Amino acid sequence: MEKNTFYITTPIYYPSDKLHIGHTYCTVATDSLARYHRLKGDDVMFLTGTDEHGQKIENKAKEAGKTPKEFLDNIVEGEGGILDLWKLMNISNDRFIRTTDDYHVSAVQKIFRKMYDNGDIYKGAYKGKYCTPCESFWTESQLKDGCCPDCGRPVVDAEEEAYFFRLSKYADRIQHLLEDTDFLQPRSRVNEMINNFIKPGLEDLCVSRTSFDWGIPVDFDPDHVVYVWVDALFNYATALGYMNDQRDGYKKYWPGINIVGKEIVRFHSIIWPAMLMSVGEPIPKHVYGHGWLVIDGGKMSKSKGNVVDPYALAEMFGVDALRFFLMRTFPFGSDGNFSNELLIQTINTDLANKLGNLVSRTTSMTEKYFGGTLPTQREEDALDSELKDLACALQGRYETQMEAFQTHLALDEVFKLIERANKYIDETTPWALGKDETKQIRLATVLYNLLESIRICATLLAPFIPDSCEKIFEKIGACEACRTWEAAGQWGCLPADVTVAKGENLFPRVDTEKALAQLEALQEAQKKAALPAIEVEPLMEESVDFETFLKSDFRAVKIKNCETVKKSDKLLKFTLDDGSGTDRIILSGIRAYYEPEQLIGKTAIAIVNLPPRKMMGVPSCGMLISAVHKEKGEEKLHLMLIDDSVPAGAKLC
Numbered sequence: 001m002e003k004n005t006f007y008i009t010t011p012i013y014y015p016s017d018k019l020h021i022g023h024t025y026c027t028v029a030t031d032s033l034a035r036y037h038r039l040k041g042d043d044v045m046f047l048t049g050t051d052e053h054g055q056k057i058e059n060k061a062k063e064a065g066k067t068p069k070e071f072l073d074n075i076v077e078g079e080g081g082i083l084d085l086w087k088l089m090n091i092s093n094d095r096f097i098r099t100t101d102d103y104h105v106s107a108v109q110k111i112f113r114k115m116y117d118n119g120d121i122y123k124g125a126y127k128g129k130y131c132t133p134c135e136s137f138w139t140e141s142q143l144k145d146g147c148c149p150d151c152g153r154p155v156v157d158a159e160e161e162a163y164f165f166r167l168s169k170y171a172d173r174i175q176h177l178l179e180d181t182d183f184l185q186p187r188s189r190v191n192e193m194i195n196n197f198i199k200p201g202l203e204d205l206c207v208s209r210t211s212f213d214w215g216i217p218v219d220f221d222p223d224h225v226v227y228v229w230v231d232a233l234f235n236y237a238t239a240l241g242y243m244n245d246q247r248d249g250y251k252k253y254w255p256g257i258n259i260v261g262k263e264i265v266r267f268h269s270i271i272w273p274a275m276l277m278s279v280g281e282p283i284p285k286h287v288y289g290h291g292w293l294v295i296d297g298g299k300m301s302k303s304k305g306n307v308v309d310p311y312a313l314a315e316m317f318g319v320d321a322l323r324f325f326l327m328r329t330f331p332f333g334s335d336g337n338f339s340n341e342l343l344i345q346t347i348n349t350d351l352a353n354k355l356g357n358l359v360s361r362t363t364s365m366t367e368k369y370f371g372g373t374l375p376t377q378r379e380e381d382a383l384d385s386e387l388k389d390l391a392c393a394l395q396g397r398y399e400t401q402m403e404a405f406q407t408h409l410a411l412d413e414v415f416k417l418i419e420r421a422n423k424y425i426d427e428t429t430p431w432a433l434g435k436d437e438t439k440q441i442r443l444a445t446v447l448y449n450l451l452e453s454i455r456i457c458a459t460l461l462a463p464f465i466p467d468s469c470e471k472i473f474e475k476i477g478a479c480e481a482c483r484t485w486e487a488a489g490q491w492g493c494l495p496a497d498v499t500v501a502k503g504e505n506l507f508p509r510v511d512t513e514k515a516l517a518q519l520e521a522l523q524e525a526q527k528k529a530a531l532p533a534i535e536v537e538p539l540m541e542e543s544v545d546f547e548t549f550l551k552s553d554f555r556a557v558k559i560k561n562c563e564t565v566k567k568s569d570k571l572l573k574f575t576l577d578d579g580s581g582t583d584r585i586i587l588s589g590i591r592a593y594y595e596p597e598q599l600i601g602k603t604a605i606a607i608v609n610l611p612p613r614k615m616m617g618v619p620s621c622g623m624l625i626s627a628v629h630k631e632k633g634e635e636k637l638h639l640m641l642i643d644d645s646v647p648a649g650a651k652l653c
């Protein structure tokens with residue numbers, strides 16, 4: 001029988017920085033959907049990749065002192081880069097596209113020309129509001145409080161010669177697509193698109209730029225580079241060989257499903273189908289706009305130092321625990337508030353207490369009472385049917401939710417069975433049956449029913465936590481044929497004399513306090529790393545008149561003695577030769593930076609006509625001069641020491 005084909009994509013990520021938990025969320029969700037379709041027997045093509053052109057990348061590379069390509073290669077393919085992250089997270093993508101790949105570059109040039117030749121791209125002058133970080137032009141009416149509606153940052157007036165795509169021409173067809181079909185999901189996103197973009201009127205879209213170089217050149221007008229969206233959106237097609245012969249699969253897999261975050265739904269549900277209409281290609285089956293992971297209700301940002309690092313979490317809790325948390329906790333389609341507490345709570349409640357316990361109790365009792373292998377006789381009881389009925393209905397319920405992209409609800413269904421199975425243990429009290437010689441067959445029946453429930457759950461959990469489910473299958477003695485989609489819909493697939501192996505604990509409980517402290521320390525370190533390397537105080541705006549300045553008497557002073565001050569961990573007491581013949585005493589709060597002996601004999605600078613001031617009971621006559629700045633947020637101080645050939649008392653002027 002020929003398999004159904006299923007094509008699914010993540011957005012292509014900007015490799016301008018390391019990816020964070022939000023990007024990971026999107027990719028894990030798409031991976032779970034791809035794995036679900038493979039489980040069902042579909043011929044799946046799962047694509048992810050990177051969006052490598054544009055001004056932001058060009059700027060970032062410059063900042064790093066690298067060429068754009070060097071910069072990108074490191075972030076994408078380098079150690080700890082994007083490819084490594086997906087490998088770590090057990091992402092099962094079949095292909096990875098980089099928009100700098102040759103085949104994509106030449107295909108985009110052909111696509112651009114095709115739209116130009118058919119009259120959908122024309123040359124004009126662009127005057128508009130431009131958001132540099134988002135690389136987006138906006139119309140006045142789209143701005144929110146005069147700022148970019150996506151990121152909230154200020155926009156600038158921009159004007160340049162540019163090519164335009166006749167988006168306005170497709171307005172009616174797009175409106176129909178959004179309103180009358182299930183193309184865009186979830187449905188709530190449709191109203192957003194209609195009200196915010198279609199109703200105010202679709203304007204033609206700027207699709208080329210002349211103000212930066214890092215892009216695909218328009219081959220018939222090389223002053224222009226193709227501006228982000230034609231380049232980025234068509235990745236989904238070129239990766240399958242559209243307009244190139246270096247990749248294949250377009251005929252077989254197109255059209256597919258694009259999973260995207262909410263802020264790029266506009267591009268995917270309006271611009272993308274219009275461009276496909278222009279080149280005469282079928283539009284995606286669905287675009288699904290998921291929500292965002294936020295922190296304390298707000299966006300994660302490097303400058304706030306609250307970007308959550310998936311590497312650190314996966315290392316602390318395990319890849320599957322992290323994958324599970326992301327998919328179990330946040331309704332796919334809505335925003336979700338990320339917190340460490342929630343992460344630990346989900347691991348402890350669902351994975352350790354519910355799933356982990358069910359597996360370990362069942363396998364350990366099978367080992368304890370039957371040496372690991374069940375006898376084949378059975379003795380049914382009325383209690384069994386509720387568990388079996390729920391288990392048999394699970395696949396259908398799960399499928400309904402997965403088909404509607406309601407991955408969190410699919411997991412809910414699985415957990416209903418897990419919870420029911422745990423309750424079944426309490427009801428059937430296998431430990432009591434174990435003590436009674438005459439109840440051995442009943443005990444075997446109870447354990448078999450539990451193993452079957454676990455098998456069905458593990459099969460349906462496998463798209464979300466593949467490695468852990470592999471281990472569960474090993475533990476419960478499930479052969480390959482017992483792990484299939486078909487088998488998940490059937491009761492009684494495990495052999496009657498199944499052999500189990502308890503083995504190691506799958507999901508150890510997390511010590512909440514310890515883990516939170518560890519995470520906090522990590523976040524502190526991260527915040528610190530986000531601080532500027534060197535910070536100096538801004539120059540004073542207020543001026544000082546020359547006369548006043550001249551009144552300050554700065555002198556070279558020789559440090560005759562330097563000692564700590566009793567009961568003060570801040571002060572050093574200096575005995576100074578200021579050239580007057582009388583020792584001068586100055587106290588200075590620089591104990592944290594110097595050992596007293598270090599400074600004896602050195603030549604420093606002091607202002608000597610400040611009125612004396614008592615500190616810790618000692619009068620200080622003047623002030624030693626230091627230079628101060630901050631390094632990664634930490635105060636640094638350098639006492640100004642000058643050449644020892646300068647005599648004591650020399651005036652600074």
Ligand code: MSP
Pocket residue numbers: 010011012013014015021022023025026051232233235260261262263264291292293294300
């Ligand atoms: N390059 C474009 C997409 C082009 S697709 C043809 C882009 N890149 S991105 O790196 O900024 O974002 C990629 C995806 O990550 C988006 O779908 C975005 O919604 C998602 N996320 C980024 N931060 C996120 C969260 N905090 N939470 C969930 N997803 C978020 O846009």
